[in-house]
Structure formats: C-alpha cells, structure tokens
Amino acid sequence: MAEERRQKQCSVVLPTESMKAMAESVGVGQLQEESCVALSEEVSYRIKEIAQDALKFMHHGKRRKLTTSDIDNALKLKNVEPLYGFQSQEFIPFRFASGGGRELHFYEEKEVDLSDIINTPLPRVPLDVSLKAHWLSIEGVQPSIPENPPPATKEQQKTESTEPLKVVKPGQEEDGTIQGKGQGAAAPDGKGKEKGLIRLKPRSTHELSVEQQLYYKEITEACVGSCEAKRAEALQSIATDPGLYQMLPRFSTFISEGVRVNVVQNNLALLIYLMRMVKALMDNPTLYLEKYLHELIPAVVTCIVSKQLCLRPDVDNHWALRDFAARLMAQSCKTFSTTTNNIQSRITKTFTKSWLDEKTQWTTRYGCIAGLAELGPDVIKTLILPRLTVEGARIKAVMEGPVVSNIDKIGAEHVQSLLLKHCASVIAKIRAQPDIVEQYRTDYGYLGPMLCSHVIKARTQAALQAQQVNRTTLTITQPRPTLSVSQSGLSGSGGPRTPSIIKVPSSLTLMSPRPGTPSQPSPPATKYIVMGTSAGAASTQQVITLSSSQSASPVTSTVPSATSTLQPLVKLESGSAPGLTASRPMQKYIVVSLPSSASSSLETKSSVLPTSISSTPLDAGMKLERSESPGASTQSPH
C-alpha cells in the first residue's frame, strides 16, 4: 500500500502538454519535446517545494486547511513575488470546457449589471474578533452547555442503548460503572472503554444534577404554560440543546403521561403543546430517540385517532392537531422505521384496521386517513384509493341522508376534504388525461366529480408551477429578491420591490423565535423567498414552520462549498416527503435560498433549509418562523 503510494508520489509530474499550452500563452510557438519534459520536471519539483513550505505556514497558522496566503508566504520565502488577488478561499477562476479535441480552461467573465449591484442590499459587515469565555471543565467534569460539544454523541447513545449487556463476572458488577473519576454521569463509559475494563450499562442515567432538575422544571412548565414566548424559547431549547440526553427519559414520560391525562380531560391546547414538544425532541440532532419510541408513539397515535380530543368537537379545531400529529408520525416512521422494529407497517396496520371498522367514529376515521395519507403517495395509492368508493358512499349517507347529528356532518365534511386533498394529486400523477367527470364517477363513486375538479386543478397548478420554477431560476441568476425573510438582525425587510409575478400572501408575519442577543453574532443573511401561489382560496389557516432541523452540526453546515453556494434554488413543495406535495393542492411554496452576496466563505448551505413545512391550522394568520439552530449561526459556538 504505502509503497504504491510512494511510487505515485515519485512519478507525479505535470504533463508536457500543459507546458506547451503555457508556452503558447506567452508567445513561444514551437517548444521542443525535450524542453517540455525538462521544464515540466523542473516545474513539478518547484511546485512541490513550494507546497512543502506552504505546509509549514499552515502548521504555524494553526490551521488544517492550506490557504492561498500560505502559498503566497512560501513564495515570499523563495524571494518570488506572490500571486496577488487570490484571496478568496473558494475562488477558482477557471472554467473548464472541452470540445473539438481541445481542452480549455478559461476565465469566465460575466457581464455585470451595475444597477443590480447598486440595488442589492449591502452585505453584512464582518464581525470583529471577540473573546468569550466558558467552562470547559469544572473540577474534572465537563458541564453540558451549548459551548461544549454534546457529552454523548448520537452514536454513543445508540451503542449504549442497543449493545447488549456485557457478561460480567460475579463480584465485579459494582465497580464497573462508577469509576471514571470526575467524568460523572456525563460520559460514564468513555473512561471504562479506554481502560479496557468490563463495561456495564450505566444505571445512573436517571440521576439528574440540581441544575438539570431546575432546567427540566423550567422547560416543562414553559412548554405547557400560558406564555407563548416562553414556550417558543423552551421548544427552541429542546430542539437545539446538545446536553439533553440524560433528561430524555423524563421528557418522554412527561409527554406520554401528559397525553394520557389530557385526552381524558379533552384538553386540546395541552395536547397541542405536548405534540410540539415531541416535534422539538425529534428536531434535536443530538438525541437518540429510539429508546423512547415506545412511549412517544402511543402518545402521538392517540392524538391522531382519539375519538374526542376537545370539549366541543363541533367548534374546536381538533382536526389540526390530528394533522400535525399525523405528520409527526410520518416523520418518525421515516427516521426510525427499520426492518427490526417495523414501525411503519405496524402503524399502517393499526390505521387500516380501525378505518375499516364500520363503527368507527368520524373523528377517528379522519385521523386514520390523515395518518395514512401522510405516509406518502404509495400508501395513498395502495390503501386509500381503492376505498374511495366505499368512503364516498358513507359520506353521501351522512351528507344527503337524514340529519343525524351536526357532529357527524362536520366529521364527514372534513373527511371528504381530506380525501380530496390527498388523493387529487396522487390521481393526477397516475391517471392519464383527459379527466372526464363520468369516468371519475364510475371509478370513485360519490366523490368522483369533486375529485375530478380537484385533479384538474392540481394539473394546472403543476403546469403553472413548472413555469414559475423556470422564472425563478432566472430571478436567481440576477438576484432580485422579492421578500427576504431573514434572520433576526435584518428584521422584516419586506420587499418594496415586488415583481408582479410573485404573489405574496398578504397575511404573512415574520417571527424570529430568538431575539438576537448582542453577544451572539447572527448568521449572514440567508434569504428566503417565499412565494405562495394560491390558485384557490386556502380553506384552512396555515402555519408554515420553516425549521432548520437538518443542520446536523455546525461544522458541516457552514463549511463553504463551492458547489452549494451558488446552487440556485431549493424548491420545496411542502415537506420532504413527496406525499405531502400531494396533500395540499391549494398551496405551493417555493422556497429559494439566495447566497448572501458578499460573505464569501460563510454562506449557509442550502441544506439548512427547512425539512418540513407543516401546515396546521393552529393560530390565526400565517407564520413563518425559522428557528435558529447552531448550524445557522455562523461564528458562535452556541
């Protein structure tokens, strides 16, 4: 191995063609082959020499990455004038093209529209160097604060929970876990492993320090309390804090118990709060939730299918809770379902079974359908579409038959719109045009005609959107942001320059969950253009949550990568599951991320873009909140 590598090192020499090309570029026409060989060897050697010197500068600069300035300094050592103008870290000036048997590297010179430059808002001023202190360790124990890395990584938590108990010799049981001086409960296994001792599953995970108990109390109170601002903060903390894993058992018990009690008491608000907690927990990238699914999933399913969730089913909007919980369920299926635990199939079975039951209430029925529909278009296709006729008949019985009860009627209405919403887009994909009403009626029964119109709508919508995507692409290359939803710092720069092609939903409010504290530099403005094309009036009020939960770690998200910075747009037609697309034919959101024009190295990658857009009729108005995750904040360790 090593030998092979070295051989390579030995023989790496620039191709002679490059020599010829370079000679040509300075006007030397016919360069002899021997000269080329000699030159290329000499040049390769010198380049290697310079690279070696540059490495020295990198080491002394305490960096892992070689920069252009290192090369400059290495050149200076050799008394060579450095190359000026290569300051940007990512800037590679050449573009490559081939054709006609020639390979070309050329400078790309774009035409620059001055007015564009003048009109783009000024980039953020780079922040000055500042000094911040935190405790890395207190008497040997590393406190779990955001400034420190998570005490136990997800992998560690996983191995901890999945690894079977080690065989322990009798009599040795006691001293396995407790050792690890001062490391405390934070990393009870780290030391043991290193020392090669027999490792036991730590038993003391339920011991919380006083601070943690306080934290737990504060968080849970805020989550179910009445103050919305506090709750937002608490949820934010749950979704981002790296040191929560010791409290995870408490949280999961809190949630499952809470759901159990509040379902009985029909306390809709509290159930919603608890579901939001589940969502926050799932958003936290440092938590390994698998261990607690047995508590969380029943709670979530309860909120989907429970017969009654609120005191006045005819007035209260418990449907939204069901939708939200169904989405949570789908998300957890996606993340946690494996061949061993089979979550998805078990959940699907549960939903189908109760849906098929004749005596099932409309509320539960709604929940089952919503739960299934969220699982994706394939599930809709195989499980929901075949039953459309039967379901249509049932709805017809309620709607057109003798008035049984108002509640049933409302329920039937909701089920109907739900079915239409989810099925239309799927049908639009699987059925060929034309859409004939009669055909639909024979295929789908009572719901047929309505479905037909929805499908037609969905088709036009898709076509319109395809056009718009093209248009947006144009917009991107010459950035003309419409409405830049930016971070806390740039509060509400609502676009005065709104091109007419893009309709902005009128009731859009911007909410930044975290007021920017002065000590904490906010990230360079990543701009989101949110365009809503509401072909039909939205029937429900919508909350769009743009949460950047996917930013796995601060490192990856801000490592500037040449490919991602200019990725023109991220098109999000609702959540990441294609099934969700189908569910809301009314509203399409295209979220476009513009790299902030000047902060060259720190563009937030497009990957921090929302992973889930959930539309839940919860509160009035349209909210767009982008929770700030550590990945998004650039230069602060928290």
Added chain:
Amino acid sequence: MAAVQGGMADAKDDVDIKTEPQSDGFANSNANDTRVLSASPGATATAAGGPKPAGGAPEDQQTLLAVLQFLAKNKLTESAEILRREAGLPEDALDPKGSDPSGPGGAAGGADAEGGDGTSLLSRVTIPPSAAAPAPVKAAGDDQPDVSVVLSAYSQQGDPLLYKVYYRDLKKFIETVLDCHRAELSQVFYPLFVHMYLELVYNNHESEAKAFFEKFSGDQECYYEEDLRILSSLSKKEHMRGNETLLDFRTSKFVLRISRDSYQLLKRHLQERQNNQIWNIIQEHLYIDIFDGMPRSKSQIDAMSGSLAGEAKREANKAKVYYGLLKEPEIELPLDDEDEEAENEEGKPKKKKPKKDSMGSKSKKQDPNAPAQTRIPLPELKDSDKLDKIMYMKEATKKIRLGPDNLPSICFYSFLNAYQGLTAVDFTDDSSLVAGGFADSTVRVWSVTPKKLRKVKSAADLNLIDKESDDVLERIMDEKTASESKILYGHSGPVYGISFSPDRNYLLSSSEDGTVRLWSLQTFTCLVGYKGHNYPVWDTQFSPYGYYFVSGGHDRVARLWATDHYQPLRIFAGHLADVTCTRFHPNSNYVVTGSSDRTIRLWDVLTGNCVRIFTGHKGPIHALAFSPNGKFLASGATDGRVLLWDIGHGLMIGELKGHTDTVFSLRFSRDGEILASGSMDNTVRLWDATKAFDDLETDDFTAATGHIHLQDNSQELLLGTYMTKSSPVIHLHFTRRNLLLSAGGYNP
C-alpha cells in the same frame, strides 16, 4: 524609550556586541557562538578556545573551513588568520587535502577514548582524495562555498546498476543476523538508502535513482515518510543545490548508536563482501556511536530515532546542566500584614505558616543543581516587581493543590469571528491580560478583568499633571482611551509568536515579516522592531526575569536578545531545519528550542553552547514546557505525542500518547503535579505528571547509556480529556491559583 529604561541592569550598559551583518546566518553562526556577554569576560577565553568536545563535531569544523575558504578566496587573509587562530585550527587548515582529516580527528578521538576501536578511527581518516579535491574549483562560481564542498563528496561513484545489488545484499545480511542485532543494524537502512539515492541523483543516474527509490522506499520506517516525500521529488542534480533539507543531510553526519557486537558484525560482513560502496558511505556520512553492552531492542531504538540526523551523540548530552532554580530574593512581607491579620482573625492562621516555611526553605539552602545567582546578569528588582511578587505569594496561598483526584477547572477562551486567523495566544502570569496574534498581521490585547486598558496621556497632557501627587500613576492614564481591547498594528505578515513580559509592561510579537516587535502596554505602541531573522520568526518568548528574550525562525537559528540591544546577544545555531518554538528555562540560564528537524536542543545562555540534544519525536516540534522545578521538560509535536525529558540526565523518561493531531500547547500546573496539553484535535488533556516522574528508574546504567525502557502507561497517566467545540486549543495557562485557562479560535 520606555523599553530601554525598563528592565535594564547597570551591568549591561557596556555590553555591546557587534555582529557583522552577513547574509548567511548559517555560516556566521559559529563565530557568534563563541562570543560571550562581557559580564563574564573570563568565559570568553575558554569558550573561544575552540568548540571543545562538541566543537570536534565534524559539521562545525566543516562550516569553519568553508568560512575560511571563503575568506581566503576574497583575500581577507587577516580575518582568516584571526578566525583560524580563534578556532584553534592548524596552520594547514586551508589546504583542502589536509582539511578533512583534521576535522574528524577530534571526533574520532572522542570515539576512540570510549571505544578504543582503532579501525573506526582509521576508517574516518582515510577519505578518498577525490572527495575534497574539486571543492575549491566548484566554490569559485558558487555563493555557497560549503555547499559544493559537501555535495562533491558524492562525486566518487561506483556502477549505478550495482547500487541495488549492494543494498539488497546488505538487507539480506541484516535479515539473517541474530534477532538481537537485527534491530540495531536496521538503523543503517535509512541513512544508507538516502545517501545511495542522492549519490545516484548527483551522478545523473536519474532512472536508476528512481528505480532504486521505488524498490526500497517502502522498507523505511514510517516516521521517515515526510522526508522520503521530499526526497522523492528530488530527481536532478540541480535540485540538490537549493534544497535545504537534503543539504542538512549532507552537512551533518547521521548519528547511529550501535553496540560493539553489532558493529563488528556489520564491519566483518562488509569487508568480506568487499562492499566498498556501502562501506564508504558508512565512513563518510554516518557517525556510528559505538557502545559496550547489550544491543538495544527495537522499541528502544524507535523511541529515540526519528530525527533528521539520527540520534544525539552521547557526548552531546554529557555537559553539566544547572537545572535548579535560582534563589528567590528575600522579600519582607510587611505590606500584607494587615491582610494576613484579617485572615488570621477569621481563623485561618495555618495558611501563613506553611507558606512561610516553604518559602524559607527554598531560599535558605542553595540548590546544588542551581547555577550561580549571577551566572547570567539579571535585571534588578524594581519596587513594582516586589509588589507583584507579594501579590503572587498572596495568591499562592490560595492555590488549589491539584492531583489525580483533584483536577483543575478549565476555562476556555474562544476567539469568535477569527475566521481561522488566530495564530498565537499568550496570557500574562497574573492572568489579567490576553493577547492574540492574528494572520492579518494584527496583535490584539484584551483585558479579562474588569480593569480596562488605558493608554498613557500624551506628552503635552503629561506636562500638566501634578507630579508630586500620590496617585500620579493613576493620573497619567488617559481615561478616555479605556476599552476592553486594543489592537496593535505594525507587522506586515501573520503574527506567529507572542509573549508578555513578566512585569506586564511589554509585549513581544514575532511575525512572518522577519521581525520581532516590542510593544509597550502603557502606550500601546511599538517600541522596537528587532531585525535579524530575515525569514519568518516562528516563536518568541520573554525570559522569566524579563529583559532577555529568545526568538527562533525559519533561518534555523534561535537568537537571544536583550530588550535594549537592537542586535542579538547570542545566536544559537545547530538545528538543521526551522526553529519552531523557543522557551526559557525557569532559571533563565538556558533556552530550549524545538525544530522541524524533529530534535530539541537545550542551549546555555552564558556560553551559547548546545548542552542537550533530544531526539525521539517523529514530527516538527510545536510545544515545549519546563516543569516548575526546572528538572523536566515536556515536548509536543505534530505526531500528537508528548514526550517527557529529564534534563539533568539527558534522558527521555516518558511518552504520552493520546492526541490525534499536533500538540500546540503544553503547560505544567504551578506545582508541577499536572501536565495539560492542548491540541489541534480540539481537546485538552490532563496528565498525571507526578506519577510520570516518580515511576522513573534512573539507575547508573540507563543514565550512562541513555537506553531506557519506556512503559506504555499513557492511559494510566491520562486523567481527563475535554473536547472543545471545533476549537483547536492553541494555548494553555495555569493561573496562580491553579485554574487552567485555555484558548483557541472557534472554527466552525
């Protein structure tokens, strides 16, 4: 100005050392080595009397000869004569034929005295005349006379095709010898390989050289990979001229330590086979340090090898080192009596007693290993220094006793928004100020206490103050300039080294622009720019007593300066590659330097001699730290290992494995119980230093031969590992109360 008046002792005023401004620091180094502070005129004569035992080292001689040749060529006969007399060279030193034998003569004599091996002496003296003859001719057209002399040693050549055969023969032989000898003899492979390759390259057998390299480079120890990479890129004779690394390989003999039995085996084999090619190389380019006794094991050899020029010769580490601490000046503590009494009332009478005792015992008896108090002239204590000492003692009473069961708390200072530009950090001893050096050429100073940084008022304003008032020191400060941080502009390249003076009045910074700058922390302006290193200066540090400072850089020398002299007092030359870090011994009599040649050298400030050479690191050294008692040294390198050294015996005494990347910072706790190391791998690790030093067995044999068995006990010594969040740890500092401060830039 302030700097000059500052820490200056009267005795120093007459010190004025002239160094001829020569372009080639490498060549003039030896002349400077022998210069001494005028404060000790007696030493001048002895030191100048010739490079003593170490002076016998062939490379020194060779350099001298090169200088002599240069002088002769330029008709500077007078200077040549003086230098010749100074260096104690014989009259015919300039004669190229006579020159070489005279050089190694001294060295061989040394070996002879120990080994009594007549053949080895003989073999060194018989050198093919072709080696030296073309030297003067070549020198004519070259501005580096010694270079061509050295390179021309390769002009002798055998059949290029036979090189492979020779090497393979030797390899076969070594593989078949007894196990106990194999490890020792295997050491020969690497230097032989390099020299044979270079010989091939020098004689323009490019393809053979390549084939040779490809065939055998895989056999070499993994820690030479870095060098092999450089070697591989070198395939033409012309390349050899400018390549410093390879030049070093030439100029210095590769040192091997081999037991007598193994050596005899090797010699017999080579003589039987008539393998002159290899034998010549061994004679010319290798220095074989023969010892009596058991051959060393593979692990013993591996522990010590890895440096660019082999191991240190044994005699290089024989000189006496006064590693003890200087006596602390007696300071009466009348000032803090009130405080102490107040404390006594609170029922802490014990605190004072033990402290008094410990201080008393230290000052009463002179440490036998300590240098004389006046060996190096030190600046006199000023009143403010005394006050500071008293503060220090007060703080020391509140010091936490650390140990394996009582780990220090660690406070981490993150430099936010540094955009990977943070290159150096330093804390003042009382932990009140932090300074950072940045790649954008700036130096920034922060106050980490509520006390803000203020400038002194301008001269015009200073005239207006009442100089008689009690709070005149307070009045001279300009309140309007108070801020938490100040930026110092002046350098024109990244700042790589930074150091506060012990009295907190000055700050030193060294930079890529080749200068070391002295900044006043009263006016926040630059006072002096010390020019001397023409290349990047990698590190600088103040002496623990102030006034002196040391710097080291890409020009491969370390320089000792005094703040009031614009030229260095000493130039420590000997490293074969960049001097990457420099540290003062706690008693200020010694300076230690780490280098890219993977060796650590300890230099005597008084004589300018190298008194210790430590080999064993496998990568450039980036961190050094003395234990507070001055007895031990810890070093960290890019290989991620921390090595511990006993300075008195000149031995490696420990190896701490754990870091996965360059160790940038090392620091002992105030009492020396804990060693903290900070690394590029984003961790701070704590090690049990007490245990590491206690387990030491230094019986006479190991002390005499320098062969130690290192136990692999890193895991037992590791007390804690603390990850930071994407912040390489580049500086560590124990406060006076034993709180550990660490610093690094946040690089998301």
